[in-house]
Amino acid sequence: MDILNVLSTRRFREADDLLTFISIYDDDRRTRAFLKLIRSHERQIRGSVCVEGGAGLGIFAAEMARLGARKVYAVEQNPLLARLARLRFQKLPKELSKRIELIEAPLQRFRPPGPIHVLVHELYGQLLYDEDLWTLDHLAFQPDIVLPDGGELRAGIVSSGAYCDRVITAEVVKTLDGVLVSGLFEERLTELRIPILRWNFGAGLQPVDHSFAQRRGDMLCLGLVVRHNKRDICEAGRCPNWAYAWTPRLGNAVSLSFRHSRAGVECSFGWKNL
Numbered sequence: 001m002d003i004l005n006v007l008s009t010r011r012f013r014e015a016d017d018l019l020t021f022i023s024i025y026d027d028d029r030r031t032r033a034f035l036k037l038i039r040s041h042e043r044q045i046r047g048s049v050c051v052e053g054g055a056g057l058g059i060f061a062a063e064m065a066r067l068g069a070r071k072v073y074a075v076e077q078n079p080l081l082a083r084l085a086r087l088r089f090q091k092l093p094k095e096l097s098k099r100i101e102l103i104e105a106p107l108q109r110f111r112p113p114g115p116i117h118v119l120v121h122e123l124y125g126q127l128l129y130d131e132d133l134w135t136l137d138h139l140a141f142q143p144d145i146v147l148p149d150g151g152e153l154r155a156g157i158v159s160s161g162a163y164c165d166r167v168i169t170a171e172v173v174k175t176l177d178g179v180l181v182s183g184l185f186e187e188r189l190t191e192l193r194i195p196i197l198r199w200n201f202g203a204g205l206q207p208v209d210h211s212f213a214q215r216r217g218d219m220l221c222l223g224l225v226v227r228h229n230k231r232d233i234c235e236a237g238r239c240p241n242w243a244y245a246w247t248p249r250l251g252n253a254v255s256l257s258f259r260h261s262r263a264g265v266e267c268s269f270g271w272k273n274l
Contacts, residue, residue, distance in 0.1 A: 018080045021056040024122070027241035033226075033234040035063060037147055038120060042067045044145055048117035051075060051143065053107040054132055058085035058100070060120045065096040069118075075103045075110050107132075111140045119143035126182055126242050128153040128197050128224055129205050129258045130267045137204050146201040148228035152208075153198075153256070154235075155222050156191030157215035157249060173219070177248050180222070180269055184246040187237030191244070192223045196254060205258070213252040220249050 001019045003012060025031060038045070038060060046068035052061040053075050061074035074089070076082045082104045089097045103110055107121075125131030128151050136146065160173050163185040176184075194215075195208045212220075222245040223236035236242035251271030259266045 014078055014080050017078045018084075021081055024241050025057060025059070027239055030122075030234055030239035030241050031059070033239065034060065034120075034122060034148075037228055037233055038063055039067065041118065041145065041147060045069050045118055049073075049112070049114060050118040050120065051110070051112070051116050053110075053119055053121040053135065054123050055085055055102075056081050056122075058088050058102075060122075061085070061100055062088065062092060062096065064118070064120065065092070065099050069099060072100045073103050073110070073112060073116075074100055075105060075107050077104065077106045079104060107135045108138045108140065116141050116143040118145045118147065120147045124151055124224055124226055124242070125265070126224055126236065126245060127180075127222065127256065127258075127267055128199055130265050132265075133199055133205070134258070134260045134265060136201055148226050148233055150198070150200040150227040150230070152195045152225045152227060153222055154192035154225055155194045155196050155210070155212070155220060155254070157194075157212050157217040158191055158219050158221060159217045160219040160248070163219070173248055176246075177250060178269070178271075180245040180247050180267075182245050183243035185221075185244070187221075187223070187244050189237050191221050192225065192235065192237075196222075197256060207255075211252055212249070218249050219246060220254070221246050 003015055045064050047070050049071045050064045050069045051073045055061050055074035055076040058074045061072045064072050074085055076085055086102050089100050123132035164170055194210050196210050198208050199205045224242045225235040226233045236244055251273045253272040255270050255272055257268045
């Protein structure tokens with residue numbers, strides 16, 4: 001979904017963020033994977049004080065209340081999403097809604113009055129760190145448990161000839177040197193084999209030593225893998241909310257860096273020859 005008319009910067013960001021969340025919730029596989037992870041921690045959630053960070057429509061906050069959380073803070077900075085989450089909570093049985101408090105603020109500015117036992121989030125970007133994971137590295141509180149607590153950006157080297165068609169031809173691909181293109185080809189779900197970036201709560205973002213020197217192919221693809229306790233929870237392609245990023249191969253290793261600003265997170269990408 002795209003916004004087609006001119007809006008103020010603030011209005012555009014609010015509406016665009018809302019539409020992004022709608023597309024996220026349309027990814028049933030991703031939602032089921034996160035709910036399964038949350039429900040597997042029912043014992044830790046029951047009777048605890050919990051947070052859903054970047055709550056969006058508040059689906060996971062409501063689920064933690066259903067699982068018996070003593071208190072749930074649903075933290076959402078977008079006023080449109082906060083309004084919709086508030087409506088969702090009002091429709092819950094009173095015994096659940098009274099335990100959920102909506103906080104309309106950025107997660108990094110949220111200062112709870114007491115300890116937080118469980119933090120649930122879905123702040124991953126297509127390139128792992130290009131959305132809001134940065135926020136979890138700059139919290140004003142220290143949760144006991146973070147769900148999920150990790151993730152990787154994995155790479156694959158493939159032959160573009162196996163993916164090109166009459167529209168996306170080899171000539172088209174050659175014009176994209178140095179450009180990471182989301183969704184250029186349809187994923188086959190077997191490409192991602194080489195971790196190149198890793199994030200874990202408490203350790204932050206770390207590059208992973210890698211080399212493509214022994215891999216044959218002229219095309220690089222990158223995809224997100226959400227992990228918890230060193231186990232894969234969901235991944236790009238299998239969860240359609242996240243597509244692979246594609247670019248022609250120009251070396252045997254890559255470098256990615258991320259810069260956080262008021263406008264969002266900017267990603268810089270480059271090739272290395274080892």
